[in-house]
Amino acid sequence: MITYLEAIRQALQEEMRRDPNVFLLGEDIGDFGGAFKVTEGLIAEFGADRVIDTPISEAGFTGMAVGAGMMGMRPVVEFQFSDFMSCAFDQITNFAAKTHYRFGVPVPVVFRAPTGGGFNGGPFHSGCLESHFVSTAGLKIVAPATVYDAKGLLKAAIRDNNPVLYLEHKYLYRRVKAELNGEDYVVPIGQAAVRTEGDRLTILTYGAMLHVCVDALKQISNTEGAVELIDLRTLVPLDKETILTSVKKTGKVLIVHEASRTGGFAGELSAIIADEAFEYLDGPVRRVTAPDIPVPFSPPLEDFYLPNADDVAQAVRELLAY
Amino acid sequence: MITYLEAIRQALQEEMRRDPNVFLLGEDIGDFGGAFKVTEGLIAEFGADRVIDTPISEAGFTGMAVGAGMMGMRPVVEFQFSDFMSCAFDQITNFAAKTHYRFGVPVPVVFRAPTGGGFNGGPFHSGCLESHFVSTAGLKIVAPATVYDAKGLLKAAIRDNNPVLYLEHKYLYRRVKAELNGEDYVVPIGQAAVRTEGDRLTILTYGAMLHVCVDALKQISNTEGAVELIDLRTLVPLDKETILTSVKKTGKVLIVHEASRTGGFAGELSAIIADEAFEYLDGPVRRVTAPDIPVPFSPPLEDFYLPNADDVAQAVRELLAY
């Protein structure tokens, strides 16, 4: 059994072995192995030329990764916390994302963004920054929820010829485990996974919230086969087909994400559904999300902030009863 | 008759006269009067201490404005183009927006963001950056479409005790004109305006697209009293009441914005409507937006990119016929 975190490390290691163009860049990722120890041991195998410690210069090393990517390398950038991507916002949205469109030159860079709350990290270490980035044309965004996907999506991201924002959820690092037989596989970017099938309600979610949804469904009795739980896995480009097929079948939708509500990705999902599946809807499109506040530190506040299984179960019950 | 641009200048001038705490900060805003000449003449009246030219340091002068705001001043920051806010993304989202929540100290700063396309400015001078910012708790966002609102919303923004992102649309600067009798008024933040009343379709829009919608409606005959055209004016905090009241009356919604589609503000509007007005909907919630690409430079490309009256008229016709 390996953890989600180990799956990320495995993907890095295997891709670095497979392709000499893959290298890592970030703060404290070398001998120290990174703030979360994701890159532990990699410098021993690949050397300091391929596991590069940087100063605290998010804009700078992001720009460097873009330049290296244009040269045909496949840099994987580790942000120590996804929150610090805000310091590289310009380089990500203007240089990384727009270069292929303007210039025709691929920028195959992966941005590893340790995401999300649940460990009392407070307002600057717990963010779900995808809300700020989904509108960036040219940037792919993936968000693995399982050990299998953590590995397979990272491999796909590394092999992709575009900048990919890889949202690895810190809460899952050591909390989810699975058997991986060491095989080399990718989880294709742009494909959602139907985790449980059902015909009365579709839940759309991603990242750590998948597990919250699974817990929620356990709370609800007598709903065998009612709920179709879809793990989006990729936010951009979105697997609209899987979503719409499900919604057309069930007629009801609940969207669950950890990011705060206003301007969150649920909006985009809702808009697609309210347009393209309108005729199939049998109930309101509901959202369970964090409220519109920064992520607070103190345990009771953060517990209140984070969407939990009760919130989801409650919404599921309401929608099923609708 | 004064222009939209002059209305902005009037608001600055009147507020600077009224309140010695108001001052301006930005690139080339002093003797030069700003890239668009919005601040022309203000340095002559208020001096270089209140109309401060800065180096090219968006993060730096944004941070300075935050510090000054914490001291009880009311700085108004001019970004030369809204696109360059991306360089100050961290200071805006983390320092300006989160300080009151964490610390209880108001940060009354206005960020003037010359927004939008329509003049062949290309990918870095034509952006609608609100999509990146709507998810930022603690940041208000306003987007005037008329001369009257340009003045009244800027005054409201300056007097507001929070950071306010003021999206002034460059395309409107010299294209819309109106009589203002020099009176001192504010347009309250958080109130939408119903521009035309109707009972069969609600259009939600803001900024330059209001005028595109008006043009579109002129194209369509025999629809007197059919379309309710709502100018949101404020994106955050949103006037949900006006929106929902209208949608509940009309049962159909078209959302029009210039920003590209995925992750745009239409998503948030759609989500609210598909949840809270679901039972009243008689048709799909449609979006007319720019496509998911950077803003291209060449005239035929940009023309194609920007939503126009034909696009809107077409969508209106379809929805009315639905």
Next chain:
Amino acid sequence: MGDTSIMEEVGSETLHRMLYYMKLHRFYEDRIEIVYRQGKLAGPVFLGRGQEAVGVGSAIQLGKDDYIFPSHRDLGAFFIRGMTPEAVSLQYFGRRDGPMRGRDGNTHMGDWSLNIGLFVSHMADTVPVSAGVALVLKMRKQGNTVLCYNGDGATSRGDWHEGLNLAAVMQLPVVFFCVNNQYAYSTPLHKQMAVPTVADRASGYGMPVDSVDGNDVLAVYVSARKAIQRARDGQGPSFIECLTYRMTGHGSHDDARYVPAEFFEEGKKKDPILRFVAKLKAGDMVTDGEITEMDARIMAEVEDAMAKGEAGALPEGPEALAGVFAD
């Protein structure tokens, strides 16, 4: 200037206060680390152990209407400005009545009623913000100043550059300190920059730059005094690098095994508190009895603060919703 003459100028009352705050800083952190290890705290702990001279030697000179923006390791400076040990404990324990009301943790705090600016995680973000505060002080011709502290690591960030430059070009009354503890998390100085000192890096902005032994509180005091005076006199910003030793991991979760043993040995030899005590004694500025008494008093204060911090009420979940916007 010799230590003796400095000490005479400073005077025994201030010297005692300096010693008191350095010790309070040290003792408080020793204690909070234990509390952390007991598993009583939800979040991490960042210590300034070994770095106490920097915040204390500088902030001690401020008047009521001056401002500070401390880094995450300048607890002594918080205390000097009037934040109580109890308040800090309430903060660490995430209590409702802490300075951030549980909304933020550890040294991510401030108290504007005490003119203590708030710390944002993103390194160096306080640099331009401090410049903005200084701009207002300049506008108001108050003759006041802002002290802004950042680590060596923070100086690699763009905001540091932009902030220093803005302060210089606008001649603002602010003093920028680099608390150069020679590490940014696990990254030693030579992997952060290609110059031997942060002072070298700061020399390109057009403000006076000084580099002092940050473990010598009197050296910090003297350098800061000059810079503060310049600021008060309208002569613009200054930069002071204080070379010091982080005698701990990055946070209390970090065993710092990447730090060579010699580093800790050297830091220990240069312990700022021991050195200061030795100087005070050499100058007959303090007696053993006074020290014993001071230690006991601080111990009691710290114990009391921990107890009160722990006893404080947690906020209730829904309180989280209030106050995103100011009225």
Next chain:
Amino acid sequence: MGDTSIMEEVGSETLHRMLYYMKLHRFYEDRIEIVYRQGKLAGPVFLGRGQEAVGVGSAIQLGKDDYIFPSHRDLGAFFIRGMTPEAVSLQYFGRRDGPMRGRDGNTHMGDWSLNIGLFVSHMADTVPVSAGVALVLKMRKQGNTVLCYNGDGATSRGDWHEGLNLAAVMQLPVVFFCVNNQYAYSTPLHKQMAVPTVADRASGYGMPVDSVDGNDVLAVYVSARKAIQRARDGQGPSFIECLTYRMTGHGSHDDARYVPAEFFEEGKKKDPILRFVAKLKAGDMVTDGEITEMDARIMAEVEDAMAKGEAGALPEGPEALAGVFAD
């Protein structure tokens, strides 16, 4: 080193090429400005008039596998790398077959097949990106280099700081040029920084810094040669400030009335092309006949380029949709 001996070293063929590219830069821009004033261009025009020596004196020395990231005023460097005047015109006219296929305008262009990096509006963004390119050159031990050009204004941005520092700490083969034309849009140097030269500002990074007369193409050549050699030899980055004069408004829409007349007079006196011609003549490196011939040839090339640019096909609207993502 005296001009004569430099010219001998460089040799007449290269000297003639330098003159040719400086003139091509100048003539092209004189012409495109007219086209702009005729209302034929959709977007703005940014000129490097008076600054031709910087890009030409440096880029002329590059080999095929070296890279450049020019600023928006370094048109001569684009030409040297092989971008044709026709391609530039197609770009200005927003044509489908221009280097950016109409997706971006004016000097916001590049051509990776010619190792010309692309310009992003956000000032200084190319600084870390160039460092990234240099990192790969270093990894590949190619002995190649990157020349990265930015204005004085760009040096106030955080990305400039971060990029320079990263290049220095990683010892990357890149040469950073500051095309110091003493203005950022309307803002003169002294309102941008509190030091007299950008070289002062660049001195804090641990790389060699030089400051040259940017209107003297031989001075630029010599300084760049040294820096390029260092880069090729694995000795890391360098910084070169080239002091020059922007003999135009910020863009062709700007009448630059904020620039004092003396500035333009001085810039005129120091015109880099006239000075170079004088030197070449003094050294018997060029004849009047050769110059007349060269001018005529360039005029014809420019005319041809304008005609072809204008004649090029515009893209069709829906073409805008393709290529957001690479396959």
